Amino acid sequence: MKINPVRGTHDLFGKNIKKFNKIISDVKDIAYQFGFNELVTPIFESTALFKKPLGEQSDVVLKEMYTFKDRNDDEITLRPEYTTPMIRAAISNGLLNNLPVKFFGTGQMFRRERPQKGRYRQFNQINFENFGSNDSFADVEIINLANLLIKKILPNKKIKLHINSLGTRENLINYKKTLSHYFNQNKNFLSSESKDKIQLNPLRILDSKNIEDKEVIDKAPVLIDFLSKENLNEYEEIKKCLNDLDITVYENTSLVRGLDYYCNTVFEFKTNEIGSQDTLIGGGRYDGLIEVLGGKDIPGVGWAGGIERMMLLMDDVQSQNQSIHLAILNQNYKSHAFKIYDFLIKNNLSVFWNYKYNLKKSLSTANEQKAKFIVIIGEDENINNHYTVKNLLNGEQKVKDLSNIMEFIK
Numbered sequence: 195m196k197i198n199p200v201r202g203t204h205d206l207f208g209k210n211i212k213k214f215n216k217i218i219s220d221v222k223d224i225a226y227q228f229g230f231n232e233l234v235t236p237i238f239e240s241t242a243l244f245k246k247p248l249g250e251q252s253d254v255v256l257k258e259m260y261t262f263k264d265r266n267d268d269e270i271t272l273r274p275e276y277t278t279p280m281i282r283a284a285i286s287n288g289l290l291n292n293l294p295v296k297f298f299g300t301g302q303m304f305r306r307e308r309p310q311k312g313r314y315r316q317f318n319q320i321n322f323e324n325f326g327s328n329d330s331f332a333d334v335e336i337i338n339l340a341n342l343l344i345k346k347i348l349p350n351k352k353i354k355l356h357i358n359s360l361g362t363r364e365n366l367i368n369y370k371k372t373l374s375h376y377f378n379q380n381k382n383f384l385s386s387e388s389k390d391k392i393q394l395n396p397l398r399i400l401d402s403k404n405i406e407d408k409e410v411i412d413k414a415p416v417l418i419d420f421l422s423k424e425n426l427n428e429y430e431e432i433k434k435c436l437n438d439l440d441i442t443v444y445e446n447t448s449l450v451r452g453l454d455y456y457c458n459t460v461f462e463f464k465t466n467e468i469g470s471q472d473t474l475i476g477g478g479r480y481d482g483l484i485e486v487l488g489g490k491d492i493p494g495v496g497w498a499g500g501i502e503r504m505m506l507l508m509d510d511v512q513s514q515n516q517s518i519h520l521a522i523l524n525q526n527y528k529s530h531a532f533k534i535y536d537f538l539i540k541n542n543l544s545v546f547w548n549y550k551y552n553l554k555k556s557l558s559t560a561n562e563q564k565a566k567f568i569v570i571i572g573e574d575e576n577i578n579n580h581y582t583v584k585n586l587l588n589g590e591q592k593v594k595d596l597s598n599i600m601e602f603i604k
């Protein structure tokens with residue numbers, strides 16, 4: 195019986211798992227440098243955590259969640275995103291007392307989308323969240339962190355930062371009303387998909403990829419005209435700070451983000467090198483969301499990045515395998531080989547026993563795996579109680595015993 199992987203899922207191995215692990219390690223380095231602590235949450239949560247906060251009309255809630263009833267008839271959803279679980283965890287564990295608090299996490303998310311390059315049904319996200327501050331420097335800091343991380347993972351790639359301000363929730367509500375009115379007046383020129391969104395989700399029409407909609411969208415009222423003076427000043431300050439940090443900002447007035455909870459600053463890091471799934475990182479402010487989820491009325495700002503999309507752009511990770519190969523030339527020398535095997539393991543080195551009992555095959559495996567050393571155990575070594583060690587990088591070869599082999603290897 196052959197069972198295939200579920201559509202939109204993939205296994206990680208070889209070059210890809212090296213890239214994956216490099217990303218995780220870079221994430222952790224930068225997180226600790228910026229004072230973010232790791233917060234790991236379960237892969238499934240109560241459906242209610244996502245339904246309202248993400249927006250009942252959002253694509254994620256309408257079409258993409260993996261939701262099921264368990265044996266107790268509890269409504270469960272495989273997490274489609276990480277911000278709401280992080281907030282839930284911070285509230286459940288009383289982590290919102292000394293504000294601000296800064297958390298990060300990495301893990302699998304699940305969305306039943308149509309799979310294509312850069313879009314999967316199970317994928318991995320990196321998440322950074324700052325709870326409890328409405329200081330505009332919190333926005334700058336979290337964007338700066340994202341920018342530095344991208345530079346570290348993709349040093350040679352051109353990634354563009356798009357930014358917009360949605361204003362407060364009230365501004366946004368007014369804007370949505372005006373937008374609905376405008377799209378209604380022009381609905382004969384819109385695609386049928388966009389027509390369906392006029393009443394409930396007019397913002398989503400703005401980032402429609404349908405060419406039919408372009409002309410109407412280009413002439414639509416722009417959000418920036420609805421922003422208060424205070425919001426505008428804050429937005430200007432954020433852009434100025436980013437400039438001071440040498441981060442090039444591209445103002446994108448139609449950037450609205452897919453989930454309902456955003457307000458004020460929103461941003462995305464985009465590339466044009468992987469096709470239509472071009473957003474590597476997306477995030478923004480979500481003041482009000484923590485209260486909606488039963489916490490205090492405190493603000494928040496954060497982002498999520500797609501690990502698989504970064505991997506598509508990333509160069510291979512070059513690494514030297516630190517393990518020491520054993521080339522045991524005959525089954526009869528196993529007990530002599532076992533002594534060095536045990537010795538090296540106890541000295542915290544990694545050892546690879548290949549069960550081949552053949553020099554040529556052992557050397558070829560060692561080279562394939564880019565091993566640094568090979569220890570040869572043949573007749574001579576067995577009789578004289580020593581080992582021949584070869585440095586595979588420079589070809590140097592020495593005869594050693596247990597008392598002096600470490601200095602050669604180290």
Ligand code: AMP
Pocket residue numbers: 275305307312313314315316317318319452473474475476477498499500501502503
């Ligand atoms: P979102 O929560 O939709 O803003 O997603 C944040 C980031 O996660 C995106 O910018 C992508 O890099 C990544 N992402 C979202 N959905 C998928 C998916 N279905 N497959 C792979 N990566 C995804």
